[in-house]
Amino acid sequence: MKLDILAIAAHPDDAELSCSGTLLQHKQKGYKTGIIDLTQGELGSRGSIALRKQESDAATEIMQLDIRENLHFRDGFFQNDEKHQLALIQMIRKYQPDIVLANAPNDRHPDHGKAASLAKDACYYAGLVKIETMLDGQVQQAWRPKKIFNYIQDQYLEPDFIIDISDVIDQKMDCILAFKSQFLDDESNGPATYISSETYTNRVMYRNNLMGKKIGVAYGEGFLSVHSHIGFKTFESFILPEFA
Numbered sequence: 001m002k003l004d005i006l007a008i009a010a011h012p013d014d015a016e017l018s019c020s021g022t023l024l025q026h027k028q029k030g031y032k033t034g035i036i037d038l039t040q041g042e043l044g045s046r047g048s049i050a051l052r053k054q055e056s057d058a059a060t061e062i063m064q065l066d067i068r069e070n071l072h073f074r075d076g077f078f079q080n081d082e083k084h085q086l087a088l089i090q091m092i093r094k095y096q097p098d099i100v101l102a103n104a105p106n107d108r109h110p111d112h113g114k115a116a117s118l119a120k121d122a123c124y125y126a127g128l129v130k131i132e133t134m135l136d137g138q139v140q141q142a143w144r145p146k147k148i149f150n151y152i153q154d155q156y157l158e159p160d161f162i163i164d165i166s167d168v169i170d171q172k173m174d175c176i177l178a179f180k181s182q183f184l185d186d187e188s189n190g191p192a193t194y195i196s197s198e199t200y201t202n203r204v205m206y207r208n209n210l211m212g213k214k215i216g217v218a219y220g221e222g223f224l225s226v227h228s229h230i231g232f233k234t235f236e237s238f239i240l241p242e243f244a
Helices: 014-028 049-063 082-095 110-125 166-177 198-214
Strands: 005-009 033-039 067-073 099-102 147-151 161-164 220-225
Touching: 005 014, 005 082, 005 110, 014 033, 014 049, 014 099, 014 147, 014 161, 014 166, 014 220, 033 049, 033 082, 033 110, 049 067, 049 166, 067 082, 082 110, 099 110, 110 147, 161 198, 166 198, 198 220
Parallel strands: 005 033, 005 099, 033 067, 099 147
Antiparallel strands: 147 220, 161 220
C-alpha cells in the first residue's frame, strides 16, 4: 500500500500528541495515512507494553489509519546507526510515502531528537539504489519521500507552517486520551508523572489554540521544514501532492 502521509514516532502516543489532527484532517479528504512507531514505549513509568498496544490500537481506529506498525526498537537505547536506518528504510520503501512527519529535532525527551535524525537520514538513504533492502524475499525499489517535516512536541519551537485542525480537535483529544495509562490520573497505572494529569492535556489544547491563533483559526498543529523556511500554511495550501 502506498501512503500519502507517514508519521514516524519514537513512542506510541508521540504522533497522537503532535500530528494526529493533521492525519485526521487529511484522512477525511481521502488521503492514505499511517504511523510507524519505533519503540513500544517500554521505559514509560506507567502502563505496560501490552496495555500501550491496546491503547495504540484504539487511537489507530479513531484516526482510521491505513497502516500502523511498530519496529520494536529499544526504548531509550535505539541509535541513528546502520541497523536502525536499514529497518526504517525498509518501511519507507514498503509504504512509499510522499510526506513524512517526524519527531521534533529538539525536545525534552532525548529519544525525540534521535528519532528526528534517524528519520531524516533514512528518508535520504531510502532513495539510494545501491542500498539494498529485502521484503518478502524481494529486493525493494528505492524510494525517497518528497518532503519531510518535524512536528512540535513538548518544547516550544517556532513553526515554519501550521495546519488548521479546528474541525478535528475533538477527535485529536480522543486519540490522546485513548492512552489512558499515560494521560489519566489513575494510580493503578503507576506513579504520577509529568504527563499524567489533566494539566498536561490542557496544555496540549492550549498549544493547539496558540498555533491556530497564528493563522487565524481556532486550533492548529505546527511543523518545521527540514529543508527550508516555507512560511505559514493553512490546510488548504498543504494539499497533496502539490504543496510547496
